[in-house]
Each structure stands twice: as structure tokens, then as C-alpha cells.
Amino acid sequence: MDPMHSGMRYTPKVTEHDWDPSLQFLPASDSKKLEKKKRPGKVGAVIGLLVFFLVISLMTGLLVWHFHFRKDVRVKKMFTGSMRITNQVFEEAYENPNSTEFQTLARQVASQLKEIYSKTPQLSKYYVGSTIQAFSEGSVIAYYTSEFNVPAGQEAAVDNTMASMDRIVDKQQDQQRRRHSDRDNSNLVFEDVMTSELDTRLFKSSRAYRYTQHTRANHIGILESPGFPNYPYPPNTLVQWQLRADRGYVIKLDFDTFNLEENCKKDFVKIYDSLVAIESRVMEEICGYYSPSDHLTFTSSGNVMLVTFVTDEARNYPGFRAHVSQVPRTTRASQCGGKLSGASGTFASPNYPNYYPPLTSCVWSIQVPSDKYIKVTFEKFLISDAGQRGNMCSKDYVEINGKKLCGEVPSVETAKANSLAVSFFSDASYVDRGFTAKFEAFEPKDPCPNKFMCSNGNCISEKLKCDGWNDCGDNSDESTCKCEKSQISCKNGLCKPKFWLCDGVNDCGDNTDELNCGLCAKGQFMCSNNKCVSDKKKCDGKDDCGDGSDEANCERSNSVKCTSYTYKCKNNNCVNKMNPECDGVDDCSDGSDEKNCDCGQQPFKTSRIVGGQDASYGEFPWQVSLHIKGSSHVCGASIISDRWIVTAAHCVQDDAKTRYSQPGTWEVYLGLHEQRDKSKAVKRGLKKVISHPSYNAYTFDFDIALMELDSPVTFTDYIRPICLPSPSYVFPTGKSVWITGWGATREGGYGPNVLQKAEVRIINSTVCNNLMGGQLTSRMLCAGVLAGGVDACQGDSGGPLSSLSPGQSSSRMFLAGVVSWGDGCARRNKPGIYTTVTKFEGWIREVTGV
Template sequence: MRSGKDSIVCHCYCRCPHVILGCSVGASLNGFEEMVEFLPASDTKKVEKMSPKTKLLIAGLVLGALLLSLTVGLLVWHFAYRNVPVQKVYTGYLRVTNYPFINAYENPSSAEFADLSSKVVEMLQKTYQTSPAIGPHFVQCNVTAFSEGSVISYYWSEFSVPTYLEANLDAAMSDLKVQTVTLRQRGALYVDSFVAYSTDPQMARTFRDNKCMFFLHATDGAATKFSSPGFPNAPYPPNSRCQWALRADASHMIVLHFKTFKLESCKASKGDYVNVYDSLTAVEPRIMIKLCGTYPPSYNLTFISSQNVMFVTLVSDDREKHPGFKAEFSQIPRTTLCGGTIRDANGVISSVFFQVPEDKFVKVRFQMFYLYEPGVSITSCPNDYVEINNVRYCGERAPFVVSNNSSKMMVKFRSDQAYVDTGFTAQYLSYEPKNPCPGQFTCKSGRCIDKGRKCDGWNDCGDSSDEVGCVCSDKQFRCKTSQYCKPRFFLCDGVNDCGDGTDEQDCKCPDAFLKCRNGKCVPEAQKCDNTDNCGDGTDESDCGSAKPTDCTAYTYKCQNGQCLNKLNPECDSVADCTDGSDETFCDCGKRPYSRKTRIVGGVNADIGEWPWQVSLQTKKDGHTCGASLVSPTILLCAAHCFQDTSGIRYSDPSVWTAYLGLHDQATRTTSKDVVIRKIKRIAAHKQFNDFTYDNDISVLELESPVTYTDFIQPICIPESTHVFPVGKSIWVTGWGAVTEGGVGAAVLQKAEIRIINQTECNKLLDGQLTSRMICAGYVSGGIDACQGDSGGPLSSVEANGKVYLAGVVSWGEGCARRNKPGIYTKVTEMRDWIKQNAGL
């Protein structure tokens, strides 16, 4: 060290043939070095007889060196790490009570805005200086906006604080109180409701940058539109922070609606996001919602402010490029209407401007219930909740009923100032105490269900009261723990339907044996030995990394002829084939609008949720069949849709028109998302049997190709070896009749069903199934495809995120009947025919 300070240097020496340690200590004084060297003794015995003085001197020097090293280390840690200043930005608001609000305060460029903001800034500076934990670290502050009440001032303040004092600063800012401050200018500023919160670091990084700041005021009777920068022609910029301050007239509230929303996936660790605040600054307690990812246009992204202001922020990182959002807002009169008394026999209530029922014996049926808040317990429901009979309900809940053995029921809805969800809608009904469900079964919860659904093995009531005390039929079995009856086809399907494993416990093979998908048991030693011992490929399909194996009907075959033992290797982002052919045709099965709705079974699909769904129509019948887009020019459909009748030649391509990207039949000619194509060629399977419906498949060629959009995408065609296991959840979609013999749906419907064991299903349908058919649905009925759904897709969402065409809607006995599940053409069995006739 040559800093002019004292230093101690310790050297160790090694000399042969004796290994003896020596140490030299030097002190640098005013540029001169003075060395005291302790050399090794020539006689080891003399070393042993070293004087006590010498020993003490050596010990003192070593101890001094250690203390000096420790001191230097502490100083380095303090100045280089502990004392490093960090930037802290706080945003907040305060109320100035001795100033009335004037319109000029809305304009940051006005003289009035500048005058009042300078007074607020001076008040903040003086207040900060009164606190020893705040004042020394203050850098600057600024007022960003004003709103009514008397005048609410929104601001940010910047501090530079050592790391070890950061927590002290947070605590001091939290405890800070501001009341009256005398200004340099004449007069004083009276202040209350002082709020300050630490800013998200992603937002704080560019908090001074106002290049992407917008001030908008609602127009009475019209919607004001705004969007992210560049939308829709270019993605919003990276590493940016954009802000929109929205205002309405006095005594009004703001209704904000996002019409299009496409940001980076929410899975990103930091990522891009939009925050909406019930305020004019980004303070956490006033956040209404945080949005990221992609939402379909049909998803409800509507938010209502509590006052006449709202704040929208967009924060982006440096990754990926996305279109952004398009939004609009309008103003509505502020209202205090929330609750009331209803004396009608029935009606509808909701979480926005709802009234409360009171008549006879009352029950409320919640049809939609979304009062979810991140990290909040749904058992205590401390924030947003509905309260009935002193019980709170919150979170995301399936439809449920709350009844009351009284002519009065008090329904309370409460929400706090932060985070909002979709809300709820409900029906209120009056009922006779002696007969609450005329002609139906009364659940313990008060819900009414069809009597035919009692003891069918399904929890239709929601509280299982319809399945208590049942006698199982010959088509059912009893679970061990729950004592409920379940359909026999649930046995040994690989799904724990009982919850206690009863339905799967007797399906195992003996020890040291493997159970095949076809039920056969083979020795574990035969697993992954490159031989199909099961006969269905089970023992060779789960062997870790893909390995070449002998080609069988159950092994995946690459384009170069190589066969693999891996189950469903196509499009899993791993090139298993040496020629990479398992990953070459994977631009399919993508849904730009992934499913975000949280209810299933016979409900409206979201716009763009099933972008391969096609509506096939004729001039005479309108919508007649569904179909699936599999390439820019090819559709897959059922063969039975094109059987001629005495009235029309359905086999004639000119009869048909295909509507792609369609959601609502009422908008098929007006929606800009819909593409219309005539049919050039129809190729139905030559072995189609119009009596048994075997080989029920056809290929249609469009007159001209379609361009893929967010609403038009192809579905993946699985290879012949692709496995869709029994019990797997799967989706059927279409515009078919919603009831047997009824009329078709206007809006595309979706229903989640399950693949049923082929053997058990064949028993239910009197042996009518062939190997080219797949059975799916519910034995209890209630959810099924119906007339008008024919030819449409049976879509399977796979682990790789892609959606595959598992089946084509073919036939069934009626619609949604008990013990009569739907039958679909099995696409894996038709793979070779599809290759030959569609070129895919």
C-alpha cells in the first residue's frame, strides 16, 4: 500500500532442509520503509527457547494485522455496499381544503396549475425537511395532476437514500402527517388525506419522462377512444411507460372498456402490463386491475370508477413485440343507488346498480360469480364479498343457490378501493315453503334439479345432496370412501373419479408387471426393450428420450422411415427424428385468444377461442354442418353432411358456402373478422356407410386460400399413433341445436366432455361402434353435440399447448340423453385416408 498510511506486511518463508516459518513486518512512515525481519534461527532448539517478550511482540503484530484487515473490510463494505445510495420514488395524493377546484387545474400548461402546483411542491419540501429520516435524502418532487374534492393534488417525490436506511425512509413516509403549512408566498396551505406509496421499480425507472403522457376528458353522450402507441399498425415501444389520465365532468363516473387487448404473456417474470387506477396517479391501494397477456374480444374488460377520474398505465420491457390495446371510455352520472327493496316475485340482480329481493320465501341463484382478488383468502373474504345470512361469499365460484326460510333476505355487496373482478349476476326467486321445487328434486342448498339427475353419479346439486343414500344400478359401482354411485365406465380409465382411488385400485397388475392401455399385463422387465409386448405400444411409449425401435402400428414413424418409441412426439419442441420431421408441420392448433372464461359445458364460446371452427351453409337451410380448417384450402367434415335428398343435392359443391372466423350467426355478413369462401370440391369417404355411419369423414377444398388471422387458424391433425387416453377432457363446439329437436344456437357454443372407454360405451350403444369411432360425453346426459353440430371438431388441448383434432362430430341417439354419449369419427384411424385425399 502506498497511500501514506501505516501498513503491515507479513511474509512467510520456506527454507530447506528444515521447514521453518519466518515473518517480516514493515511500517511505511512518511514514504520511508522500516523493516523488522524475524529470520529463522539456525538452531531449532533456540527457536523453542524464544523469550516471552519476543513472543508477545509477534502476537501483538499478528493481532494488529488482523484488526487492521477487519477495519479495512468494514470500511469497504460500508462505503462500497451498505452506503450505496438507491433511488426511491413515491407517488401519492393529498387534499388541499382551502382552495376550490377550477377547470384550469385540468390543464398542466395553465398558469393556475403552475401556481397551485408550486405551492404544493413548497409544502412537500418543507414537510420533508421536518423529518430527520426523510429530509437528508430528498431530491425533488413534482405535481402531476389535480382533481375535484376540494382540490386533490397528485404528485411524485424522489429520494436518494443509502441501502441500509431504505426501510427507515419507508416507515417515515408511511407515518408522515401533513396539516397546515405556511408558505413563502402570502397565506397558508391547509392539507389533509396525505397518502404516499413506494412506486413499482419498473415504473420508477422513467418517471420523469412525460413523452407518453395523455390527458383525456370524456364527451357527454359519446365514447372517447385511445390506444397504445402504434396500435394497430405497429407494436408499442419497448422499455417505455405510457400514461393516460382520464376525466369526466363533475358528479360523473367513468366507464372504461378495453375492446382489444394483446400484451406479452403474464408468465414473463417482469413483462409488459397495464394497470388501471381509481385515481389520477399510480398508488397501489387504488389499483383496480392489473392486465397482461391476451384477452378475446368477448371477454368483459369493463371498469367503472368511483369518482370522475381514472388512470391507465402501460409498462413494457425490452422483450418481444405485441400489438397493444384499443380502449374507449365514457361518462355516466354518479349515483348512490346501491341496494333497495324488491317486492316482485322474481327478477335479476347484479353487482352494478343492483337491488335486493324481499318477498315470501326467497332464494338467490348466482349464475356468474367472480369476486377474486390476488392473495386473498376465500374463507374469510375480508375485502370484496357478497354477504347473505351473515355468511360471506367471494372468489371464483361455480353457479350456486342461497335460500332463506323467510319472506325477507338481506343481500349485501361490499367492495374496497383496490382490485376489481367481473362481479356477479344472480336471479332472485320466491317459492312456496312446502314445495320449493315443483316437479324437481330439492338440493340441500336450495337448488332445484331434474329428478332424473338424482343418484346418477354426478354432483348436480354442488353439495352432493343428490347423491346421498342412493342404491347403485347395474350400470354403476359404489366408491369405497365417499359411498357415491359412479358410472361403470369410470372403472380403470386412469382417472381418480371417486377421489379415494376406488375406481382405479383393482386395475393394477401384479407386482413387477406393467399394465398396458388395452388392459394386458406384461413383466416390467419387458418395458423399453424395443419390442411391442403389450400389442398397443404401451411398454415402449414412455422410455424417456425417444429411441429408434421396430416399426409397428403403434410407433411413431418419421418421414425417413425411422420409428420411435416415444408417445406423441410430434410438435413437442424436441426434434426426435433424425430428419426433424416430427417438428416440421407444427404451424397449427394455435389459439391467439386462449380460453379465459372460467365456466364450462354448453356455454357461449369466446370470440376467436376456436379459430378452426367453420360454418357450412346452404341457401335453403342456412347453417347446416360444422367443419374444421386444417390448411389454407382444406376443411375436414363428416361424410353424412353431403348425402343427397329429394329436395337438394348436398353432394354438389356449388350448394355450399363456408364461413370462417365466424362467432355469431347474426353477424356472418357484417363482421370484418369473417371470411367467406365457396366450395370447390367435396371428397367423401367411399366406404362411408349411411346406416352405421362408419367411415364418416370427408374433405372439402375451398375455391381460394384463406389468410390466417387471430380468428382463422388451422387445427393440428394427429398422427395415427397419437394417443387420446380414456378419461381425457376434450371440447366439442358448434352452432347446433341447444336442445333435442330445438333450433340452432346463434352464438358458437362449447362444451367440455370426456373420452369414454370404448368397450363400456359399446355396451351402452348395443355394439354399434367400430374401430373408426370414438365415444365422448357424459353417461348422465345433459351435455352433448346435437343436430347442426355434425362435421364439427372434437378438439383436444395437448400438453405441448397445441390443439389437435381428435374427432369429427358424427352421430348419437338423440341429444344429451342419459346413457347415450356422442359418437365421433376417430381421426387417428383415418390419418392415411386424410393424407391421400387432402395431401396433408
Template sequence: MRNSGLTYDPKKDEINGIPEEMEFLPASNQKKLEKRSPKERMLLVGLIIGAALLSLMIGLLVWHFHFRPDNRIKKMYNGYLTITNKQFTEKLEDSESEAFKQLAATVEETLQNTYMGMDAVAPYYVRSTVSAFSEGSVIAYYWLECWVPPENAAELDAAIRATSLSISGRSHPGVSKSLRIAELVVDRADPQRVKPPKDKSCSFDLHAVPGKVGTFTSPGFPNSPYPSNAWCQWVIRADPQHILELNFVTFDLENICHNDFVVVYDSLSPIEQREITERCGMYPPTNAFKLISSRNVMLVTLMTDDDENYPGFKAEFRQLPKIKECNEVLEGSGNISSPYYPAYYPPRANCTWILRVAPSKHVKVTFNVFLLQNPDKDNICRDYVEINNKKICGEKPKMVELGNKNEMTVKFHSDGAESFRGFSAMFEPYDPSKPCPKKFACNNGRCVQLDLKCDGWNDCGDNSDEINCECSSDQFHCGTGLCKSMFWVCDGVNDCGDNSDEANCECAVDEMKCMNGKCIPEVQRCNLVDECGDRSDEQGCSEAENTVACTDYTYKCRDGSCIKKKNPECDGTRHCADGSDEQNCDCGTRPYKHSRIVGGMDAEIGEWPWQVSLHFKKLGSTCGASVISNNWLVSAAHCFQDFQGTRYSDPGHWVAYLGLHVQHKLSDRVVKENIKRIIVHEKYNPQMFDNDIALLELAHPVTFTSVIQPICLPDASHDFPVGKSTWVTGWGKTSESGPVATVLQKAEIRIIKRKVCDNLLSSAVTSHMLCAGYLSGGIDACQGDSGGPMSSVEENGKVFLAGIVSWGDGCARKNKPGVYTKVSNYRQWITQHSGV
């Protein structure tokens, strides 16, 4: 074979993978073959690391902005600012007008500059949106939106609140030079009350017309319930130099305010500092609430959840001239009251009255009604009456203030939120040497009849009529120095105030004596219930004594087991294993909410919805009764006893009026129903009034409404202790020889020990009876109330039928309390005959 001329022979041996005879040509640049210096190597490594770090940073940024979950939360704030160099015009009421849009843009730019200039706000700021304008010179209402990580939310809240300022006559730093701001108020918005500012789906603009009453209602009212998950608002305006009066004539919302509620603001922004009131539940027409604004604007909002929708509300509004001043100098005698009383007083009100009487007299002020906002948690009065150099707030009974000269200054102040009913007072002169001519002068300024001095009753209200008295033979001398009737001694109630009237009492054979002197039934010892009040009845008990045994004082469940919980039925907690203590509890509820009314004893509409008026044909209202189911009533047996030829036992002669409030005034709420059957207790004793109970079956079942509801029947073990306050209601005589009532009356009475009553009354008080009233007299049931309820309001709001009006010696006499049928003794009898 010819030699190919190749220098490389593949057949030659290879060493380390390289042919042994391979030749390398010399390099063209010898420097490239030299070893690199240390500096060059470090530079190369640095470049590589830098490139890696740069790539890592880019990756992290891409992840952060594109892939990392955004944990920021939306925060909404609302507020308003006052612009002093602009004048309000009607065009600013219309959010679609050019005037509105131009001023809104300027305000929004101003707010953006302000918040973006704040280091604690700028990183989270999104936008500001003006929602409305009003007078003053111009007040701009706005929403502020931010997005902030949860860990920075509190810091942002604090920074936003810090922007609330009060500046006079100059621009705020960072604010547009075209606007001069005198006030800026802003705070965090309640998330439950936040609605997108531009959402007008359920938003209404109203303007009061001079001399006319305007109305508006919740969506669907009265034909259908308000919608679920609604957020509605009504912007209401009045003419310049006027204020608004808002009156809810019908109000029927869910009882839980967290779910459905109405809020009224003294502004056009839902800011908490300008909230007049928040309401839910139902209010009767007799207690409809009337609200007053401090300016010519008002905002009403309705918020609902997705469950239990109710009829809603109807409201009326009108404009009133704004009171320029409520500062007056009054002479002689007269009346003063909070502005616009009896409507709720307006926010931010300040009034001063200077009261003057003859130079030889001093000023006396009597507050007949005093219902102001309660003091805050620091016991500071936000709304108050200042008199005799002291500030008074909260809810007070009838109150008297005496001056020490012929002139007195009275001031009233309310803050920016939470209005209340206010006060009504009268002033008159009095002679400091004879403050109560022909009467006794109490230390608190009241005047009472002379024969009430040292009679054992606290007629003054501060016990000053019972201090430094010589106790008579029929009185007990308390350790406090007071004299009390001997009938109060050992009755189980601490009447003296130091328990001295209960300290040395002998208990009955079947009773045990507590460490505090109270006597309780022996069977109540060691039942795991503190009957004594000092737990002495539960001390030293063995485990065997604490076992559950069925007695007259234990509640028996449907499965036959007994529990020791006192009055467990319908208390909202399941105590029986089978839950029978919480069954059949659709009773004893009062759908209407009732605010406290001071003065008078007229009941409110729907306050006692089980109250029934029984009319005997041709005689009118004769007795009362209580609703216990949709077709059964319970009343007193003595109402149905034939007398002098009149057949009271004939059900055909009776008519029941349910839901009635005023006699002979039959509204569409009232149900008139005939009586089908009367069942009188077979052991009724007409001489003793023992077993004084009867059942009445209605001719047709009734439908329960807000003014017709059944009262709860107590179990046989239900305890109504001595001293407990209950209520008696009816249309009977207002005094022993007086006329019958037209409006349903109510009276608060106290349960009295049976043994005390047995010694006081002309007939025996048996174990089937409860005794209640006041030994001082003055408050009692009377003729015409017979058969009506004695209602006991329990802690959870449920109302039980403790007693039935039965008998008494006259009406409201001293030492002559009333007697009532003890309903708990007849629980089984009622079920046996009615199935209830």
C-alpha cells in the first residue's frame, strides 16, 4: 500500500487517549498559554457571583410581584372637611352637575396631596372619593380607600385619625391653595357599613318641602319584607337655616342589631362621631322615636344580612326653623326642657337658662323627666345638665334641685353623637325658711305630706322623712336608725338595708335558717342552688345529699329525670338530657322594644301582648285574662260565677278582645273573638277564693302578631321568691272608688311573704295564692282587673304568668296587699284540660 503521507498513524499506540506520535504545532500567541494571575481569577469569580445574584434578585422580584399571594387588606375610611372660602349652591346637591364634579375633583386632589404627603399613609393610599356636599360654608363628605398589610393596619388607623384637625382661617400644609379648610374629621369605617361610594343601586336623595311632611320607606314596605344583603341610604336635606325632624312611625326589623339595623347620622357621611342612633327590633306607635339633626342634613342607612327579613320601616321627615339661641332669662316660674323635647335632643346643642325669682325667694327646679345619655366607661358625662355647679347625666327618677339664692343658672350640653330623650323641668320660687308650707321638706328638695313623716316608708326617696324618728310599738328599729313596720320583720327581704330586720328570725319547722338570717324550705338545702344568697345552704353537704332526687322543688324532665337548676324552663340553655326544658318555649316574648317612660302608668302598645279584655255583653269590660295558646285563655274562676240572676257562667255572653290597648278603640290590630267553653276549677271555693282559676276556649284560633302573644306557663317547681318585682296589668278602676281606665294600665308590685299577708288580710291566704303589692299602699290591682295577669319578667327576657288577679281588701290600701292565684300550682291542671 502506498504511504498516504499522513503523519498520524492510527495503528500506533495511544497513551492516555493521545496517539504517541501526535505532534502539536506551536501556538500563534504564547501569552495565551501562560498561567492567569490571581487578580484575574478573582475578577472572573466576582463577575460570575454578581451575575448569579442579579439573576436571583430578578427572580425574587418576579415572584414577589407576579406569583407571591397579596396579603394586603382593604381599609375604608370616611369623613368630611369644611371649606371656608366656598359657598354652597343648589347645584352642589346634584352629583351629576358640572359644579359638583369640578369641586369634587379639587377636593379629591387636595386629599390625595395631603395623604400622599404623609409617610405613614402614602405607601397604602389608593384614592379619595367625594360623595356629597352640604352647607357650612361648604362641607365635603368623602371616602378614603387604602390597601395595607395586616401588620401595618393599626399604624395606618392611627395615622388617618391624626389627620383630623381643627384649623381656623388658613390652609393646611399640603392642601391646594384654592381651598381653605377649617375642619377635617375622618375615622375608620365599620366594614359592615362600607358600600362602594359610586354604588347608587339603593340610594335616594330627598329634600324637605316647607310646610309639608315627606315620607320614605324601606324597600318593599308594606307589601313585602326588605331585601337580603341590602345596603340602602337616604340622603335628606332641608333648606338653609333649618334642621330636620325624622319620625319613624312604623319600625319592624330583626331583633339582633348585628344582622339588620338602621343607623341615623347627623351628617352625610356614615362617620361614627356623627351617629345619632342605631336601632333594630320593633317599636310600638306609642314609643316611636323622633330624631332631630343639628344641621340641615341627615343620613339614614339600612343594612341587612341574608336571613330573617322583616317588614321594615316607614319614616316621616320635615324641616324646622333652626333655633338661633336656646339661651334665655326666665323670671317668676315656668318650664324648661332640652331642645325640641319630647323629640330626642339634637347633637352639639348648648343651652343656658338664667332663672330668677323674687329677691326674698330662692329657686327650685323639679325635673319630671330626665333621660340623658349614660356616662362613659370613665364615668364622664358626654351629654349633661349642669346645675348648682355639678354635671348630671344618665337616667334619673323625679329629681329636685334647690338653689341658695334668687337666681340659678342651668346649662345643657350634648356632644356630636348618641342622642336621647332629654329632660323636662319646671322652676318656681320657694321660701328657704319654709320650703314646704304645711308639708315636710325632704333633704332632696321634695315636699311630702306631714303624716308621711316617720311612718316607716321612704316617701322622700332619700329616707330623710324616716331619720331621727321615735319608733312606735308596731315598728321595728333598724340598725340604720330607720323605723320599719313589724310586718316586714322576718319576711325574707332586707328592708332595713343592714339586714337587721332579718338577723334574729325563727324559721318554721320545715325551714332552715341561712347564715344571713334568711329562712328557706328545708328541701332546698344541698340542691346545688344558692337559695340563701350567701351559699350557707350548700355548705357541709355530702356527695349523697347532692344527688338529683325528684321533689316539689326540682324540675322534672319529660324522660322522668330531675334537675336541680332553678327555673330552667325556657331560659335559653338546655339542662334536660332530652331537651324538654327548652321545648314549647314560643311564649313570653314581647316583640316590641320598650324604652323607659318616666311618669304615668299607661302601658305601651304591645307591651303586654297576652293581656285580654273580657267583655260581658251589655256590661262592657268586666274581667281580664291571659293568652296561653292560639285558642286558650286563662282567667279567674270568680269572674264566671252567676250572680243575682246574671248568667256569668254562660260562654255565649262573653267576648274576648285580644291585642286591645284602648277600650272602645278597635284598630286593625285588635281581634274580637267569642268564647266557646268555660272550664272553672272543680275545687274553686267562692268564700275563700281558693283555686280561683278558669280556662276559656276561643271559638276560633287566633293568629299571633306583634300585639297578640302567649305568656309562658310556669312549671310546678318554678320559684317566684319573696321580694321579686312583678307587673300587674288591666283596665280596672284606677282607685277604689274611682273610674275604670280607658288605656291599659300597668303597675310594678313586689311579692310579699304569705305569712305576713295572712296576718294582714281579712281572709286566709292559702298555699294556692301569692301575695303582692306594697304595704305602704298606693299601688294595687282593683275591680275590673280580676282574671288578668301578674307577669314575671325573667333575666333572659322571657315572661311567665306568676299569678292571676284574684282578691283583696279594697284597692291600694295601706297594709292591704293584693292576692293572686299561684299559677305554678295549676300547671298540670291546665295541661289536663287544655293540652297547653
């Protein structure tokens, strides 16, 4: 069942505090018609001249007044803040804004704020008023908003003054204490004053609502966007939830559904470690669409949290639902830091892979046997702060060996001692996922037993040194190498795999691998049929190559002569733009290049968790798992419509034991993520299995097959079709593409439980054919990995090779290839071979009617 339709159905009430601002409009002048009159006489001419000079004088006066004398152009400035009242004790009644206790203390705080502003020359003349929004524990923390009406041009002065409010308050209170030292002072004492300008998006909405919620022990509350899950959220709306926990607890906010507009400038959720929107206490700003498995979970530093939700005037989405609970503060602290000992072990930032809380400080003391040294490997590392500047790591960071680490790059650190301290620190604003790390002891004289030690401390197999692949991560395994005959010898001393030769990508770093690649002289263009023509004849409207390739992908996209390199519209006109289909632009006069484009969309934001090859749930919703009835996964496939899927022909060839060509042999699982958990997947049987009639079992040529489901499937976030490319679609050499499947993770190994993904790169067909002993045909596509050691393998056959479209206004995946064959799995210089789908687009549409 789709999680979007599970759980409670709740629509927030709209009867609470309605903050609709009044709108003011300037009156419009009545327009008057001017009648055409007879030619004026001398008197008329004089009168006309006087009127002309009068108008000129009036305009001049208005301009002088506007630029020199107008003083009333004002700008509304809103600031939020909090301050600790040290001479008060928190009472439960302070949680209720309608209580006498709240209103009494609020009046006193507002009065003292007014006094502070009145004694500050840069603020006193512009101050309008303050509103006390809430109180919380510690002794008592007051949260407020202050409004100023500032003349245009004075905004910066006010901003700078408000930024130093903590010093201003301290100074004024210190002066007051000295004046009243000889008698009782009933004034409130303020400390820890913080202020920031309110995000202007938070007071421009036409509708605004505020809710309060106090969590309870052993209870999980629900927080939902207005209308969820029955209706899309409304436009031009601001909703705020003030969340509280009991004393000694922190708040845990866990989103199980999150579906907003992709652009955070339009619709967004902003979470604060506060009860008002103080920008220095913002934890995160989020928008877009997240998978339920993406760990969108936040924890406060104290017992309060503010969640704000803002929408603009258009494009309303389903919204979100979150669970709110309280967690003992001691539980959170016990997960942070501590003593670690032994030969090896692991540790992670608090709440990993969820977001770590703000204002966190942890220290891990690691100790290994006395005759060993320590190595710490950060396997996944995501510590990025919106305010972080370069590599300064001045906000959130890990400190180890006197070095601060931040950003998104995993690393390895070693210590020439048997003890080591690792610290983690997060400030008050912007949190991230954090890190996971392992420590291990090693022999001082042999840090990498029987392995090569990289400069960054990584240990890799000696066989991987000088093989052309950056296995260390810092390229130290590829320095000072002597290249083999099977490698490219770069001028800078690096050695690279031969199949990266002339692939359009500067792999050497000095462009050695891309020199002397063409067969044509300087000033000539090489056609796809290897004919050479003058560069001046490219895009001149004439087919000088004879195959149309010199007129392909020219800037003009008007109708041209149809060739194998042009896109054919439904009206039989052709355009010469490369890959125009579903790119968000109408290139065909009949708009047919943008029809049937409900495909290839990845609904969820791609996870930032790095360092592994697990795909996120729903990341490749066209991926299919083919099972023999009553057995396990055998092959992959791709959804192309609600009834049809594409796989490899070699997956459906009969053998002595099994009739793979018969529909009754198969079970099809769509929307599957984990092989051991099929509860969320949709199962279908087959009605037809159609192998390509020209399939050659010896050469794997024409290795493609179609399967028709026994009943249509309903598309969801986890089940969607991939786009079929037209015959003219180009997947250029060097382009990054994705392979996915549940195939063996190593040659001769076993298949994984979770769907795997790997980024590979399309390889020059001529070079690839040489590497593969001349076994490629024109219907085969070659792709290899960027970093080595990853490839399609047994069990991945029939699955998709997915390619992201190049359009700026589109982000769709096209089916570039079908996993076909290879020489082993992930062998060096042995890329994978895929069936080229563009060669079979006509056959697919003829058979399926898609």
C-alpha cells in the first residue's frame, strides 16, 4: 500500500489565530477623453503655451520633491529574538498565552524592550512595537518579535545595531545596576540576547495560522500540512507549529511523507531550534520530494522546536506528515562520545543517518593495544553547514590529530600512538547527516599488511597499483608508474585504461588521451561515416556528409531534411536538434516531441548518503525483478508502459530444465526494493513473452525481449515507466549513465538483498570493440565504470542502463541500453556490453503499441 494513503487523515483547523494582514490600495484617477478641436487661434496658442510651461514646472517640482524633500519612504523591518530572564522561575502557566501570568510577564518584557530601544539612538525613532510570542524553561526564556518602520537608506544601520543587541542590553543593564545598587531593582535581568531579521517570506502570506503542541511521554503526535492527505495544501499560506517537550527531554521530528514543490524559493518547510523564527537557530530548510526511507528526522538541542511551512500562489503539492515525540536528553547524550577500546570498532555522530542535533559536542577516546597504532576511516561523511566558508570548518566539524574536517569527503586518519581523541562539534544553526567511522589497530612497522598504503592512509591490493584506476581516492596508487602496452601513457606520468582513449573526456588531466583522435585535417569536420568535410560546411543547411551528421544538432531547430540523425515529428517533419524529446521545449511544430512524456521521472530527491551502492527506495521506479515461479530473482527488466516491460532475449531462452520462453514460468515484481521483503511490491503474471526474432544465442546480437503483463499496473511513486529514446537519440561517448539490479556483487558471488546502483560511462565503440576482441555489433553499446571494480553481473541481465536527459527544464531518464553480456564482472579493461535500445525503438512500438 502506498504510504501516502496510510495513517490518520487530518485537516488542520482554520479557526485559530488568523493573521490576515489588511491590504491598502491607492485610489485610481478617473481617465478623461480628449476631443479633437479646430485649429486654435492666437489666444489659444498663448493659452496652450502657458499650460505647457505650467506642466513643465509642475513636473520639475515633483521631481525635486521626490529626490530632495520626500522623507516618508519607509521600509517595514521585522526582527525576532530571544533572551534569558535570569531573575524569574518558569511556571507552567507561561505556556498559555491567555493566562494572567503570561500576560503580566509579557507586558513587563515588552516594556523593557521599549525602554532598551528608546535609549538606542539608531533605533528609537523607528521603533513601532514588540510582541511576546512565547516563554520556555531555562530560567525563563522569552521569545519576541519587534517591528521597525525604517526610512529608505537607513536599513543597514538598523540591521547592524540589532545584530549587536546582546552588547547593548549588557551595557544598559550594567549602567542600571550601578545606578540602583543602593536600593531594590524590580526590573527583569536579561542575558543571552540573540536577534535576527525575520525571513521576509514568513510575513508575506495572505493566510497565517499558528498551532502549539506539547508532547507527552510514550506518545507520538501527528503534524500535517493543511489538507493532507485528502487535498493539496493551499496557496499563499504560512503555518507555524510551536512544539514543546517535558523538562529533561528533547523533541524528535520524523517525516514519513514529504512532497513539496522542488524550488525552496516557492514552497518550503523551515525548522528552528527555538520557539520563534530566529535565523541563527535554523536547523534546516527543506523542499522537494523525499522517499520515506530517506531518514528525514530532526532532534532539538532543548525542549522546544518551531516548524514553519510557507507556500506561494501556485503549484500546490500533497504536502507532508511528521511524527512528533519526546526523547530523554540523557538517551541522546549517551549516544555521543565515550571510551572505545580493542583492536577495532565503530562509532558515529549522534542519530546517524538522521540529522544530528544542534549545539552538540562529543569526544571519543580511542585506545588500542600498547604495541599498535590507530587508524580511523570515515566511511560516510556529511558535515556541511550553510554558513561554512571554504575549508575553514568554523561551524560544524570533526577534530582529529589537531585537524578539523568538514564537508562531504570521507577520509582516513592515522595516529602514531595507541590512543587518540576524536571530537565532534555542531553550532546552533544548520545541521546535517553526520558521519560513520571505524577505528582499527595496525602494526607500526607494517600499516598495510600485504597491501599498498596510499598517501591518505587507505590500504589497497598491490594488484591495483598502476592499473589506471584511482583506487586510493587521492591518486597516490597511480603516481610514479610505468605504463603497460595495454594502457594510455599520459604525458604527466599517469597510466589510464585503453578504452578511455578518444572518448571525449580528459582522463589523463593533460588531454593526452584525447590527442590525435580524428582522421580529418585541421579545419575539417569528421562525419559519422568517417567522411571529412570543411568546418564551414557544418550547419549550412546542406547534407555535405551524405548521412546528415554535419547538419545534426545545429542551433536552428526548424524543419530540415530527414536523416538518421534528425528527430522525426508526428507530422513527418524533422528537426535537427539533438535529443529534443521530453526536454521541456516544443521543437516540433505539432508539439509531438513533448507528447507521451509521463516517463523517466525519479520522484524522490536523490539521497546524499555516500560511500555505498544501495539505491534509495523508489530511486529507479522502472526497475523490475523477474522470478521463476516459486524461486528467486533471475533477471532484471524495465517498465515502459502499464502493460509492457523490456528485458534481454537471453533471459527467456529455454534450456533442458526450464521453459523460460513461456509466460507461465515467470512472476514479475514491480516496485520492489528488497528481495527479502516483497510486501510493498506489486506482483504480476505474464500474458506474452516475445523474444526478438533475430536474436543470436552465440553472439548475443539482437539481445532484447518484450513481456506483456497479465493485467495493467497502476503507476505510483515506486512504479513508473522509463522513457524510450527515438532512433535519432544520441548517448555520447563519455556520458555518465546508471546500471541497477540485484545481480551478484562480485564475479561468482551472491546477489544482494537491496537494489544496487552503479554509475558508469559510455565508452568509444571502436576502442571497446578492440578490447572485446572484435565481438561488438552495431546493436551493442559499451559502458564502463569511472573508478573501477563495479559492473553489471550475473542476475543484472535484462535490467536498464538509465541515462539522464540533457534538457535544462527536464530531468527524465531514458532507456539507453539493456544489460546483455560481458567478460566476467568488473574486470579491469573489460567493460559491460548493453543492447542499444535506439536500434529497436521501431520494433518495440510496433509490437506493443506504446
